Amino acid sequence: MKDVAAAAGVALKTVSRFVNAEPGVSPATAERVAAAIERLGYRRNESARMLRRGRTATIGLVIEDVADPFYSEIGRAVEDVALRHGSLVFSGSSGEDPRRERELVLAFCARRVDGLVIVPAGTDHDYLLPELDAGVAAVFADRPGGLDADTVLSDNAGGAHSGVTHLIRHGHRRIAFLGDRTAIFTAAERLRGYRRALSDAGLPADGTLIATGPPERAGVALDRMLAEPDPPTAVFAGNGRITVALLRSGHRPPLVGFDDFELADLLTPGVSVVAQDPAGLGRTAAELLFRRLSGETGPARRIELATRLVPRGSGELRP
Amino acid sequence: MKDVAAAAGVALKTVSRFVNAEPGVSPATAERVAAAIERLGYRRNESARMLRRGRTATIGLVIEDVADPFYSEIGRAVEDVALRHGSLVFSGSSGEDPRRERELVLAFCARRVDGLVIVPAGTDHDYLLPELDAGVAAVFADRPGGLDADTVLSDNAGGAHSGVTHLIRHGHRRIAFLGDRTAIFTAAERLRGYRRALSDAGLPADGTLIATGPPERAGVALDRMLAEPDPPTAVFAGNGRITVALLRSGHRPPLVGFDDFELADLLTPGVSVVAQDPAGLGRTAAELLFRRLSGETGPARRIELATRLVPRGSGELRP
């Protein structure tokens, strides 16, 4: 900018005025400045600008894995909203590791992002407190964080409830629940929905029909249940990875799975699912964030997005 | 930092020394500074630091769509390499729109990223020239850009050749090629590989067996071919979207598709594919980039990554 000013024979400030379209530059001067800018190929240094102005027009996004379709769709939605607000987004994968989440977030904060959208890997977010004090806004998506901040979730319990109820309506009375580790918020919520659906239907709760743990163990868990006397006649799978793990281990039981996935409709039979709205999750989180950034105050909000039951065949099989 | 210096009763520069672990700070002083930092919750402002140092430890990534599994895997690999080099990554989706690609890239450059990994949407990259002059490094991934820069590609022609040859070995002599618009580099390359495979096998080239265009039209194109006299007995699909489009339109011909996809093994029959290595694409591109950033000079490199034929059933069906 200094060079441009020199080339145009004006003061630094005049160039700044022109570049920022501020009033107070005569057409003639403007012309000269424009020419100089063109000739020198000048482009404003945003970082310097941000340093001075205090806002970086940048937000940070931490998701579990940018290559996972569910989370990357969240990311895509966040990106779209950010772009519409003139912001760029730093993105990073936590890999479900709280330490890495923390490192990423702090690295983003050191770069002075205006705000953060976080899919929390851990439950302790005290490390964020100083940053929030310093003025960065934060929104949790998909799962609540360990902090009273804006949060956007799916209706996990409600979705599981509707999926299990769907199986009950199709004549099943012994329905297995194969879910992820209950330490994961969404997994616990879905189990809660499963239990509520059974009790709402007046069916007994049977602990032997419930298995929680890592997805790769789902197939074996189901094998075991099926070998028992009075085995389950249908399965509710707690997330997409578990659904796929079951299918891959050769099982084709009457089934409703939480989470939609590509090609679920092309399998035989089509896989009935409780679909979340990942794009909605991301969009809503980002919108909440930008609302805060534009000055909105008030208590933290917690928004729950509806899920949608998609019947495709597997969930309509009778016992 | 000024505040920390005041609180610790030392000069600004001493704090800077401590924070950067530079030599020349006595243990006693270090102690005091550390205490002040802790007490004030100080964290260095990276943007200010970068402004002064000239390097931002940030790279920009432009892919077609961060929510597309193929590209997001590239993104994940880039992110991993960047993190290992202490860099953060700005990411953005071009949506296959050259204008948006340009805007993103220029926005990244305005933020003074050190380098760029670009999956080019367009073929004209003259807009990058001034930036390259200004010192940013750029690497193209998946497709070549309109510029003599480092480039990492898959062996598209070779992969298609092996896939088509696989069908020929299984007795097919009339093989349809359903590909994307040939304006897309990868699509054209794959068509080239198809043609070469036929001629290597001494089979005639028949233009009526070739259809190129948007994936959603693939099903209809195949319908038409099958209605002709002497129809094809097998299909080579030019990319993953076309493969899925064909399956979704009800076709189950002997088939090899370019691009692997989740659940290809669970369909009936399993879908044989020519698999690319998206993670390798991203990793290699990022490594090339950081090599340039650490001072490597020399002519632009062009690396081609091998593909891998994965037989799963559909490609082994006989006429």
Add this chain to the structure above:
DNA sequence: TTGAAAGCGGTACCAC
């Protein structure tokens, strides 16, 4: 309408 000078939060270079 235009410009000079201070300062954003750091680092680099050179004295003490």
Add this chain to the structure above:
DNA sequence: GTGGTACCGCTTTCAA
């Protein structure tokens, strides 16, 4: 070991 000071590239404040 420690401090002073210029300066990165831009915006802001105030004066001309």
